[in-house]
Amino acid sequence: MTQLINFAHRGASAVCPENTMAAFAKGLELGATGIETDVQMTKDGRLVLIHDESVTRTTGAKGLVQDYTYEELSKLDAGSWFGEDFHGERIPLLEELLELTKSHGTIINIELKNSIIQYPEMEKRVIEAVSHYKMSEQIVISSFNHYSLVECKNIDPEIRTGLLYGEGLYKPWEYAKLAKADALHADHRAVLPEWVTEAKQSGVVYHPWTVNTEERMKALIKAEVAGIITDYPDVLSRLLQTKGA
Ligand code: G3P
Ligand code: MG
Numbered sequence: 001m002t003q004l005i006n007f008a009h010r011g012a013s014a015v016c017p018e019n020t021m022a023a024f025a026k027g028l029e030l031g032a033t034g035i036e037t038d039v040q041m042t043k044d045g046r047l048v049l050i051h052d053e054s055v056t057r058t059t060g061a062k063g064l065v066q067d068y069t070y071e072e073l074s075k076l077d078a079g080s081w082f083g084e085d086f087h088g089e090r091i092p093l094l095e096e097l098l099e100l101t102k103s104h105g106t107i108i109n110i111e112l113k114n115s116i117i118q119y120p121e122m123e124k125r126v127i128e129a130v131s132h133y134k135m136s137e138q139i140v141i142s143s144f145n146h147y148s149l150v151e152c153k154n155i156d157p158e159i160r161t162g163l164l165y166g167e168g169l170y171k172p173w174e175y176a177k178l179a180k181a182d183a184l185h186a187d188h189r190a191v192l193p194e195w196v197t198e199a200k201q202s203g204v205v206y207h208p209w210t211v212n213t214e215e216r217m218k219a220l221i222k223a224e225v226a227g228i229i230t231d232y233p234d235v236l237s238r239l240l241q242t243k244g245a
Contacts, residue, residue: 002226003033003240004221004225004226004227004228004240005033005034005107005207005226005227005228006031006032006033006034006227006228006230006233006236006237006240007032007033007034007035007036007107007109007207007227007228007229007230007233008023008024008026008027008028008030008032008034008035008036008230008231008233009036009209009210009229009230009231010023010036010037010038010051010231011023011024011025011026011027011035011037012024012026012027012029012030012032012231012233012234013231014212014231014232016082016086017058017078017079017081017082017083017086017089018051018058018082019037019038019049019050019051019058019078019091019092020078020079020086020089020090020091020092021089021090021092021096021097021100022079022086022089024037024092024097024100024101025100027233028100028101028104028106030233030234030237031233031234031236031237031238032106032233032237033106033107034106034107034108034109034227034229035097035101035106035107035108035109036109036111036142036209036229037049037094037097037108037109037110037111038050038051038111038113039094039110039111039112039113039122039126040052040053040065040066040113040117040119041065041066041119041122041125042065042066042068042069042070042073043066043067043068043069044069044070045125046070046093047093047094047095047122047125047126047129048065048070048073048091048092048093048094049091049092049093049094049097050065050078050091051113052065053065053066053113053116053117055068055073055076055091057081058078058081058091059076059077059078059081059091060077060080060081061076064117066117066119070093073091074090074091076090076091077089077090078090078091094110094126094129095129095132095133098129098130098133098135099133101138102133102135102138105138106138107138107139107140107227108135108138108139108140109140109142109162109185109207109227109229110126110130110139110140110141110142111141111142111143111164112126112141112142112143112145112148113143114143114145114148115143115144115145118145122148123141123148123151123152123155124155126141126152127141127152127155127156127159130159131156136156136158136159139159139160140160140161140162140182140183140207141159141160141161141162142161142162142163142164142183142185142207143161143164144164144165146163146179146181149161149162149163149179149180149181150179150180153180160182160183161179161180161181161182161183162181162182162183162184162185162207163175163176163179163181163183163184163185164185164209165184165185165186165187165190166186166187166190167186167187167189167190168190169186169190171198172184172186172195172199173195173198173199173202173204174202176199176202176204177202177204181204182204182205183204183205183206183207183226183227184199184204184205184206184207185207185208185209185229186206186208186209187208187209188208188209188210188211188216188220188228191206191208191220191223191225192223193219193222193223196223196224196225197223197224200224205225205226205227206220206223206225206226206227207225207226207227207228207229208220208225208228208229209229210229210230210231211228211229211230211236212230212231212232214235214239217230217235217236217239218239221239221240221243
């Protein structure tokens with residue numbers, strides 16, 4: 001059986017400020033074999049790793065990411081809100097994460113945050129960055145904007161995509177086919193073991209989010225999902241070692 005991918009959600013976000021280089025490096029240190037991150041775009045078209053459309057929650061500054069140039073954004077402190085030890089952590093570029101993880105073979109789940117703001121040509125820019133680093137095989141692009149996932153496949157039919165959704169889809173593996181997606185990134189509470197099996201028979205895998213209890217991790221490992229997105233990659237790593245998966 002293929003090894004289940006242990007995706008550190010926004011990096012090791014339980015112990016480090018989310019979506020910072022500190023969080024990504026810590027994720028690898030704690031046993032993550034995958035990293036989930038969120039991408040937004042600056043005024044000058046740079047791809048930056050930050051969850052919210054606004055910079056306020058994680059930097060204390062005001063305004064939207066899209067209204068900052070990268071140079072302006074790079075001066076903001078994205079660490080202190082989490083703890084003084086992280087003072088000076090910046091909002092990273094997607095390229096910085098790719099550089100960090102290329103040699104580790106880490107799977108990068110790049111979540112395009114383009115449901116609320118439709119960033120022009122975001123798909124093309126992300127795929128270009130990934131090709132520049134020759135990392136296409138290490139990537140899964142996910143989004144709640146399923147038109148955007150289809151656009152990714154139109155640009156590069158080989159790139160893997162993951163359909164993000166909450167709950168309530170009927171036979172989501174069939175819908176995944178329609179949207180040309182390879183994986184279902186479902187709220188973990190909406191995942192039943194028999195669905196995992198049925199999806200797999202259709203060639204579609206599950207990467208549920210955000211799984212933070214041992215009980216749910218164990219159930220999903222047993223159901224043979226292909227990956228789990230968690231704030232606690234250390235806990236998942238220990239469970240996978242115990243299981244010998
Ligand atoms: O990719 C799973 C998860 O990250 C989706 O929700 O809000 O944490 O980006 P959110
Ligand atoms: Mg995300």
